[in-house]
Amino acid sequence: MAKTAPRRSEQLSDKVGELTSKLQDSQAWNSIFRPGSIFRKGYTDSPRNRSYVIMNSVLYHLHPVKVKRHAVKVSYTLCLGGLSFFLFILETVTGIFLMFFYRPTAAQAWDDIYTLQTAVAFGLLVRNMHRWGAHLMVLSVFLHMARVFYHGAYKPPREFNWVIGVMLLQLTLLLSFTGYLLPWDQLALWAVTVGTNMMGYTPVFGSQVRFVLLGGFEIGSDTLLRWYVLHVLMLPFVIVIFMAVHFWRVRKDGGISGPL
Numbered sequence: 001m002a003k004t005a006p007r008r009s010e011q012l013s014d015k016v017g018e019l020t021s022k023l024q025d026s027q028a029w030n031s032i033f034r035p036g037s038i039f040r041k042g043y044t045d046s047p048r049n050r051s052y053v054i055m056n057s058v059l060y061h062l063h064p065v066k067v068k069r070h071a072v073k074v075s076y077t078l079c080l081g082g083l084s085f086f087l088f089i090l091e092t093v094t095g096i097f098l099m100f101f102y103r104p105t106a107a108q109a110w111d112d113i114y115t116l117q118t119a120v121a122f123g124l125l126v127r128n129m130h131r132w133g134a135h136l137m138v139l140s141v142f143l144h145m146a147r148v149f150y151h152g153a154y155k156p157p158r159e160f161n162w163v164i165g166v167m168l169l170q171l172t173l174l175l176s177f178t179g180y181l182l183p184w185d186q187l188a189l190w191a192v193t194v195g196t197n198m199m200g201y202t203p204v205f206g207s208q209v210r211f212v213l214l215g216g217f218e219i220g221s222d223t224l225l226r227w228y229v230l231h232v233l234m235l236p237f238v239i240v241i242f243m244a245v246h247f248w249r250v251r252k253d254g255g256i257s258g259p260l
């Protein structure tokens with residue numbers, strides 16, 4: 001008994017030492033990074049603090065503190081705006097993959113697409129995802145517009161967001177049309193020839209519009225480069241800005257419109 005007593009106290013003091021160093025470690029760690037600091041107001045669970053956390057965090061701020069019951073019902077929006085946005089993200093991811101294998105010149109474009117489909121792992125799958133995704137995005141944006149119209153959500157205070165929406169529709173159509181030329185096959189070549197000829201009939205500026213679109217008097221390598229830059233850089237850049245304004249306006253206009 002007498003022999004074991006000091007050992008127990010040794011064990012106890014070891015345990016205390018271990019705990020103290022753990023505590024010191026965690027304090028040292030906390031002085032470098034305090035997990036609660038992500039939320040700025042800490043994360044004590046009270047209704048007031050929950051609102052603070054949401055309003056002060058850039059990530060949580062994307063979501064409103066409160067939503068109306070009908071707005072989260074899939075049967076009201078059919079999630080068509082969300083689907084359009086998802087398809088845009090899908091187009092961006094698959095489009096970046098395609099960019100690794102595609103060169104926008106008349107001599108290389110078609111061959112690159114052919115090689116992509118036949119020799120690159122998942123090439124055919126990703127190309128088809130990009131193509132079908134584009135068709136689906138045009139469809140879902142149209143259906144979203146029809147849903148908004150059916151619910152009268154274009155009326156005040158949402159008329160500005162309707163106008164932003166019209167711009168988004170046009171940008172979606174332009175993205176689809178510019179992408180159509182890139183495979184540089186017969187279908188693409190003649191579709192763009194017909195399309196730009198039609199635009200040539202624009203009153204007053206017709207021939208200038210056609211010249212700017214083609215990058216010359218007839219379709220060729222310059223047209224391909226022009227449409228490629230529009231398709232992968234300029235139009236996506238502009239559409240992202242319009243989307244940001246669109247989503248911001250949904251929040252500022254008091255969330256999703258009420259049921260009919």
Ligand code: HEM
Pocket residue numbers: 077079080081082084085141144145148151153154158161162163164165166168169172243246250255256257258
């Ligand atoms: C790239 C295209 C578009 C995207 C990604 C998009 C995205 C969205 C999203 C996520 C919402 C939230 C509610 C919902 O999902 O229905 C919304 C609402 C809205 N969108 Fe779009 N949209 C697009 C095109 C359009 C078009 C073409 C129009 C009309 C011309 C439009 C007009 C509106 C309006 C007015 C609202 C508010 C609806 C309400 O309060 O019920 N949007 N949009």
